[in-house]
Amino acid sequence: MAEKKSGERPHDPKFPEKFLNFMRTGWGATELDVAESAQAAYTARRREAVSAAFPGETVIVPTGAEKTRSNDTFFRFRAGSDFAWLTGDLDPEGVLVLHSNGSGHDAVLYRRPRKGYDSDEFFRSAKYGELWIGRKRSLQETSVELGIEVRDVERLDSELQGLERGKVRVLRGFDAGVDARFAAEEAALGAEGHPLLTRDGELAAVLSELRLVKDAWELEQLQDAVDITVRGFEDVARVLPSSGSIPERALEGVFGLRSRLEGNGLGYDSIVGAGPHATTLHWITNDGRTTPGELILMDMGVENNHLYTADVTRTLPVSGSFTPLQREVYDIVHASQQAGMDVIKPGTEFQEIHQTCMRVLAEGLKGLGVLPGSVDEALDKDSLIYRRWTLHGFGHMLGLDVHDCANSRPEHYYKGAVQEDFVLTVEPGLYFQANDELVPEELRGVGIRIEDDVRVTAEGCENLSAGLPRTSDEVETWLAAQREAGPRLAGA
Incomplete structure (x- = not known):
């Protein structure tokens, strides 16, 4: 059986309702003192540079998810380098989208929302639950800290509907779902028979080249x-x-x-x-x-x-x-x-x-x-x-x-x-x-x-x-x- 989207595992116990009701009560609020990070101004300028490189196109840069180490354990997550460079977000399962708005781009970070104590996930999910992995930032807290609009990743699929493939560039190899939505292109051949960069390949190249000079x-x-x-x-x-x-x-x-x-x-x-x-x-x-x-x-x-x-x-x-x-x-x-x-x-x-x-x-x-x-x-x-x-x-x-x-x-x-x-x-x-x-x-x-x-x-x-x-x-x-x-x- 595949892992559930909630992060629950097939072998997790089926708790009696009395226990579930007990776990749902008596929890106080946990507040984070969040301020905009020192990096936020730099990541904004980096996104502007990518926007300028691809006018009128939608740019999608995922970070990926944890990789299985063995059975139900994972390697320690390490964010995708281009994604981290553009957002400062080091958590898994995020996707940065630069939505073309006619005069530039609207940058939106899609990520998994924090499920608070009003959800059973906080104590039932070994992958996502805060009882297991600690307090996570909410979407609003993330937005304040990173200086970017943040939306629930569950909205991503619908908000990418209807995009013309010829006006979308994807940093491939990080998110299988995003890769599947936008089929890989075949490389054309240049004058000497050497393969040319695809549109997605050009995005990967430009991201690398923008990172050559360190700020x-x-x-x-x-x-x-x-x-x-x-x-x-x-x-x-x-x-x-x-x-x-x-x-x-x-x-x-x-x-x-x-x-x-x-x-x-x-x-x-x-x-x-x-x-x-x-x-x-x-x-x-x-x-x-x-x-x-x-x-x-x-x-x-x-x-x-x-x-x-x-x-x-x-x-x-x-x-x-x-x-x-x-x-x-x-x-x-x-x-x-x-x-x-x-x-x-x-x-x-x-x-x-x-x-x-x-x-x-x-x-x-x-x-x-x-x-x-x-x-x-x-x-x-x-x-x-x-x-x-x-x-x-x-x-x-x-x-x-x-x-x-x-x-x-x-x-x-x-x-x-x-x-x-x-x-x-x-x-x-x-x-x-x-x-x-x-x-x-x-x-x-x-x-x-x-x-x-x-x-x-x-x-x-x-x-x-x-x-x-x-x-x-x-x-x-x-x-x-x-x-x-x-x-x-x-x-x-």
Whole structure:
């Protein structure tokens, strides 16, 4: 039997009427002190930008619902990024509609109304009932806080009746009911036979592109996420033993504690790679242990309470000091990262940043005696031999998503140029697999990445994560200082 719309489940008990009548009485009012949020003025301007992009059309942006984890339990809900950016609403099952009014749009947020104590739902529904999940905002309270008209989502179906498909754009993939109402379009082919964006695809692209430049409020949120992340790395360094061993998952858990205490949670699954695990780019199994003399690579980021995420990587010597070879490789990676940061300014093409970082890495590989042939031959687009040991690009956009603005058209993103108030990562790395017989044995199992989050400024870039060390000497000094300070509770 399917779950009822009220949120009741098939196995919920059938209570006697006497109990139901008893539960319906004796409840006092619960009032919320609601004021317009600081974000409301920004979300209004963002909606205006979308309105201007699609005059005369209806724009529909859902957020989606909880996803089933197992049986009748759900994953913790995380709002859709575009929906959150346009509304500030982080609850499930909402739909934003920009209704064309002839001269612009009327923005309406449709969401599930609060069912108060005059409804049995508050004590019977494990999914929606306030006795189970706590006090929810009413439609009016939501309207005041978010600065937008709010209507019961039950009205949505009737208010979308009769719309001409050719004048509707839907952010697809979030709400099956909305997707079914407006059939997906088939992509037309361009002059060279490549599929063109559908109308809905164009909406997704424009939303991504509008999010490329961060406004002042977003920059504050990103700095907040980075600052919490810095404290999380400090927490981890303080419990990382210089002798003996500690599980990767223990370090993952220490960082996770900080992320939940000060933020919404993790921006992505933490990568904690000790020894040769550092050479696996997306190592999230985290079932290894640290070993003195080896390195540990940790790629971790906190998502703050408004869903903006940091993305930072540090590679630390477990014993507290780099070996000469580890230092040599680390310094190559740092030089690559610094070179990339040095060329960032408004108008710099993404590919120039990438090529700048990769050239330094290729030159370093040549100096290590690893690279066959010349640096120029390795970098040639018909060769790219150097990528055996670099594996990935220099970085990506950052914001509400760890890989932010991913639906942007190439000419606006990786085939375009950075602009002021873009926020992006710079994260070159070198990775020598444990079974790579083309490199000297002493390099095998060494993986090093340094990743920071930078804002493009009028003159260059600002390192938002400068609270963590980057050079090999600074890393050693910082690690010693954290260990001397000792473990701390995440709230300290």
